[in-house]
Amino acid sequence: MNTFDIGFKEIESYLRSSGxxxxxxxxxxxxxxxxGNDQLTLFVPKDSSAPDFSRALRSLTDELARRxxxxQEQISLDISRQFLDVTDLRAEDDEISEGTIPLASGIGLFNSAHRMMVSAAAATLHRQGYYGNSMPRAAHKHARRMRLGQTRPGSYIVPVISSARFGVLVDDSFDEPRLEAAADESYFERRMLxxxxRALHTLSxxxxxxxxxxxxFDVLSAVDEGVSxxxxxAVLDVIGKGGVDLFDITFNWAPSSPAPRDISAKVAFTNESxxxxxHIETELKETDAPAERVLYGVIRRLSLKKNExxxxxxxxxxxxxxxxxVAFELPLDVYRRAARYHGERRPVVVRGILDAPPGRRATMTVNSFDADRSVATFDDLG
Incomplete structure (x- = not known):
């Protein structure tokens, strides 16, 4: 795996989590x-623009590697990845030489990386079986934020890199929690991944x-999970054109923040699939199910009248x-969960049909409601 740029913030994050x-x-x-041991000390450089920063960093990582x-290379990698999510797309074939891949397969892998991220961004905004010309412009905008790392052997891996530097999502200084719009935007790439x-796991x-x-019914249900x-x-770009026996996707979450809960870290597809x-792609193109909007946020108010x-x-x-x-109604069993999340000041995600005319009250007919598990906190892990 590639080593990325290292600055003081990356070093600080790594040391805090390493005792x-x-x-x-x-x-x-x-x-x-x-x-617990005052005799063990480290000299930590702070100014990455200083002429001796690289030498001091090497001395630091050498000392950490010894302890x-x-x-040392693994230590440097772990430090550099503190605020990065890295998604590895890997193609494998018995006939592929180590570190090389047929040209057509390589083109397919890079095309897949782009199309996969665009489709994931679109599904994070709208659940839809087939986007076609209605692909949200914002999906392309968010996908353009992703970066490609250098390819590497094993058999052939393309790393897609995204930021995991998050703002404070919920302002607790008010009687009711307030959503910070700028921070909410900083979470989009994590939500997208x-x-x-989840979509790849469902498809697999x-x-x-x-x-x-x-x-x-299986195919329509898969749309709820983000399959399109x-x-x-995007998957067929790799396994549908010959030359590749296995295509897998591995999610390496940034060490500085908790990994999203209840999702697969690795998903694999074979050429036999x-x-x-x-068949699923064709079925989804022909579906006429209405597009559903996905909203992320915090609950501001709740009300329940007697006998409702x-x-x-x-x-x-x-x-x-x-x-x-946005206002909506929930059945009592789901409403009780909403009340619990509200008490915990936990971000939530809702999916359904949105009606949000400019200047008027926004409402939604909700089909799915849950905690936003892509922004799990360290408290969730305890």
């Missing part, structure tokens, strides 16, 4: 001590694990880059 604490600080360097009994992982279950032709005709086409995925069979919820979300409140 070190700051002891002395200055404008150009700091001294850190091991928690952790790990290769969470959507991608239909085309690889079950190994049978899915029903129309465009996602199928290409025909089923082609549903509760009223007001969600603060971001629409067209601006905070907006």
């Amino acid at each position: 070190w604490q700051r002891s002395l600080t200055g404008p150009f360097a700091e001294v850190w001590r091991a928690i 952790e009994n790990r290769p 969470t959507t991608l992982s 279950q239909m085309a690889v694990v079950r190994d049978r032709t899915p029903t129309k 005709s465009e996602l199928c086409a 290409a025909d089923l995925i082609q 069979t549903s509760g009223h919820v007001a969600l603060e979300t971001v629409l067209d880059g601006k905070p907006r409140v």
Whole structure:
């Protein structure tokens, strides 16, 4: 895996999570001590523009490698990845030489990376079986933020890199939690990868694990999880044109933040599944199910009157880059979950048919409601 740029913030994040604490600080360097052992110290450079920063960084990673009994290259990699999510797209074939791949397969892998990220961004905004000419412009905008790392052997891997530097999503200084619009935007790429992982897992279950032709109901249900005709086409770019036996996608989440909950870290497809995925792609193109909007936000208000069979919820979300409140109703069992999430000040995600005319009250007919598991906190892991 590639080593990316390292600055003081990356070093600081790594040391905090590795059992070190700051002891002395200055404008150009700091001294850190091991928690529970004041005799173990590290000299930490701060100014990455200083002429001796690279030499001081090498000395630091060498010392950490010695103390952790790990290769220095692995230490450097772990430090550099503190604020990066890296998604590895890997193609494998028995006839592929180490570090090389047939030209057509390589082109397909790079095309797949782009189409996969666009489809994931689209599904993070709207759930739709087939986007075609209605692909949201914002999906292309968000996909353009992703970066490609250098390819590497094993058998042939293309890393897609995205930022995992997040702002404070919920402002707790008010009586009711307030959503920070700028911070919400900073989470989009993480949400996008969470959507991608769930969608790929669902597609793999239909085309690889079950190994049978899915029903129309199976295909329509898969749309709820983010599967689209465009996602199928992205997978077929690799396994549907020959030359590749195995295509897998691995999600390496940034160490500085908790990994999204309840998702697959790795999803694989074989060339034997290409025909089923082609069938699913065709079915999705022909579906006429209405597109559903996906909203992320925090609950501002709840109300439930006596003898009512549903509760009223007001969600603060971001629409067209601006905070907006959307009202909807939930059945009692789901409303109770909403009340719990509200008490925990936990971000949520809702999916359904949105009616948001300019200057008027925005409402939604909700088909799915849950906690936003792509922004899990460290408290969730305890």
